[in-house]
Amino acid sequence: MIETHAHLLDEKFDLDRDTTIARARTAGVDAIIEVGCEPANWQKTIAFAVAHKNISCVLGIHPQETIAAEPAVLDTLKNLCTHQKVVGVGETGLDYHFETSPRDMQKEVFIHHMDIARSLKKPLVIHCREAYRDLHDILTGQCSKPGSFFGVIHCFSGTLFDARELTDMGFLLGIDGPVTYPSARNLKEVVTAIPLESLVIETDCPYLPPQEYRGQRNEPSYLPLIAREIAHLKNIPAETVTAATTIAARTLFAL
Numbered sequence: 001m002i003e004t005h006a007h008l009l010d011e012k013f014d015l016d017r018d019t020t021i022a023r024a025r026t027a028g029v030d031a032i033i034e035v036g037c038e039p040a041n042w043q044k045t046i047a048f049a050v051a052h053k054n055i056s057c058v059l060g061i062h063p064q065e066t067i068a069a070e071p072a073v074l075d076t077l078k079n080l081c082t083h084q085k086v087v088g089v090g091e092t093g094l095d096y097h098f099e100t101s102p103r104d105m106q107k108e109v110f111i112h113h114m115d116i117a118r119s120l121k122k123p124l125v126i127h128c129r130e131a132y133r134d135l136h137d138i139l140t141g142q143c144s145k146p147g148s149f150f151g152v153i154h155c156f157s158g159t160l161f162d163a164r165e166l167t168d169m170g171f172l173l174g175i176d177g178p179v180t181y182p183s184a185r186n187l188k189e190v191v192t193a194i195p196l197e198s199l200v201i202e203t204d205c206p207y208l209p210p211q212e213y214r215g216q217r218n219e220p221s222y223l224p225l226i227a228r229e230i231a232h233l234k235n236i237p238a239e240t241v242t243a244a245t246t247i248a249a250r251t252l253f254a255l
């Protein structure tokens with residue numbers, strides 16, 4: 001399995017980061033993608049990936065942090081993203097739930113990330129919360145620019161309609177712990193209907209633990225629980241889910 005979205009540099013792992021990585025390995029997680037989504041953490045994120053053979057990273061500016069996105073910061077981002085351990089650009093996107101940054105600024109910075117991803121031919125890791133209409137409009141608008149872009153809608157939380165639109169454009173959907181929540185009817189419907197080939201699995205740890213660990217810290221070793229729920233919903237063996245999502249992740253991030 002490949003953990004496609006982790007925040008292992010979060011302080012919640014300060015006391016047991018190495019054993020957490022070891023537990024993930026034991027659980028069958030062969031590779032981890034660490035997400036550095038604040039400019040202050042970019043260098044540290046690259047160093048962390050360099051220090052671990054099975055860890056790669058993506059770098060970007062979280063939509064809740066876009067206030068920090070001055071032109072020089074975006075130039076730095078582009079330079080750092082050329083590093084061979086950086087396998088994608090993000091997380092970036094739109095978050096209208098908290099709106100700690102103005103929407104126009106979020107859109108502008110998101111488009112900058114798209115330009116960087118396109119020029120480096122690396123995938124985008126997109127964060128989208130309560131903004132699926134605007135996300136769709138921006139992605140469609142960007143299609144007219146030369147060069148292609150591709151990526152994953154991390155921690156997908158939209159409707160089946162949104163899921164179909166985005167996967168029709170070639171984007172993958174990242175499926176996380178919430179798929180295991182009994183109340184997540186909408187997400188379960190999405191996972192049931194969307195072809196397995198369009199899904200990757202991720203924990204977004206330390207956030208969003210699967211149902212059995214709710215209220216606790218999340219970690220990459222819980223990834224099999226997400227695969228198991230997808231298998232249950234699609235009525236297929238868990239091994240089929242882990243094999244297909246691993247191929248999808250390896251292809252997307254060129255691992």
Ligand SMILES: [Zn+2]
Binds near residue numbers: 007035091204
């Ligand atoms: Zn994240």
